[in-house]
Amino acid sequence: MQYNNFIEVNQDLMKKNIVKKGAMFGLDARIALAIFGTLSVISGAALHSAIKEARIATASQRIIEFAKATEAYLIDVRKDMPESVSTPGGLARRVQDLLDSTARGWNGPYIDVETTSHDSLVKDSGHVVFQWYLYWSANEDWGDISGWKGNDCSAGKVCYYFMKSHIANIPGTEKKEFALSLDEYLDGGDGADKGKLRILWYLGNRDEPILFYRVAPTFKRF
Incomplete structure (x- = not known):
């Protein structure tokens, strides 16, 4: 009788241990899954951030390449680029x-581009496509301008070549963030109306930024 009781007690203890271990295993599994889930979210966010930073860096490099090409032309030719015949006003230059x-x-040639259109050069930067024009504009703070060009050159003002491009190949809802990220990368986020990179809002639409990048002073004095 005592022997049988001993066996029954041991069997009960073994069953309880098995249930306890099973419960602990289930808890461990849930904890592990929660950890992996959290890490996946963090990794996904980090990957998205890294991709975004890489795109901004690539686009910035393309902008600088175009600026250097314009500078090289001005150094070699030692006079202003001819006026565009298709854009009235005397401020647009013949970028071809x-x-x-x-x-x-x-x-030259001073730069490689995909296509030309009117007085612009199209440069594919992977995530974004730039269509660059060259304009003369006053080198001063432009203010919160809603238009298509910077401040006009007039008597007493120092004027510069500014590259100009809309942003293509990305959704309209992302254009504003992309433009401001470029300003942060190239100018330290000094504001849309000053520094080397300027941002105008086409017809007042905050989802349609126009980029302007200051290159070099004009030979002509106003």
Whole structure:
């Protein structure tokens, strides 16, 4: 009788231990899954941030390349780029001269581009497509301008070449954030109306930024 009781007690203890271990295993599994889930969210956010930063860096590099091409042209030719014949007002420049020109001292082409259109050059930067024009604008704080060009050159003002482009190939809802991220990357986020990179809002639409990048002063004095 005592022997049988001993066996029954041991069997009960074994069953309880098995149930307890099973419960602990289930708890451990749930904890592990929760940890992996959290890590996945963190990894996903980090990956998204890294991709975004890489796109901004690539786009910034393309902007700088175009600016350096314009500077090289001005250094070689030693005079202002001819006026655009298709854009009235005398401020737009014939940007195709970066690719081909008979000007004395010209030593180009100064940049590789995908296509040309009117007085613009199209440069694919992977995530975003830039269509660059060259304009003369006053080198001063522009203010919160809702238009298509910077402050006009007039008597007593120092004028610069500014690259100009809309932002293509990304959704409209992302354009504003992209433009402000470029300003942060290139200018330390000094504001849309000052520094090397300027942002205008086309017809007042905050989802349609126009980028302007200051390159070099004009030879002409106003």
